[in-house]
Amino acid sequence: MIKVIVDMNLCQSHGECVYAAPGVFELGDDDVLRWQEEVDESRREELEEAVNVCPMMAIRLEG
Numbered sequence: 001m002i003k004v005i006v007d008m009n010l011c012q013s014h015g016e017c018v019y020a021a022p023g024v025f026e027l028g029d030d031d032v033l034r035w036q037e038e039v040d041e042s043r044r045e046e047l048e049e050a051v052n053v054c055p056m057m058a059i060r061l062e063g
């Protein structure tokens with residue numbers, strides 16, 4: 001499993017990560033980002049894309 005860490009002090013809810021890895025990242029009706037903290041290895045490419053497109057560099061992967 002891959003651990004997904006988002007620094008919510010940096011996140012500005014632009015939602016680029018939601019397009020890159022839908023289902024892992026999700027913006028609530030309140031515009032606050034929610035995400036799965038443990039994600040299957042099979043989605044690594046999408047997660048890396050999310051890391052790369054985040055304008056705030058708020059996403060970090062472990063494992």
Ligand code: SF4
Nearest residue numbers: 011012014015017054
């Ligand atoms: S792309 Fe980055 S700033 Fe935008 S919602 Fe995702 S984590 Fe937050």
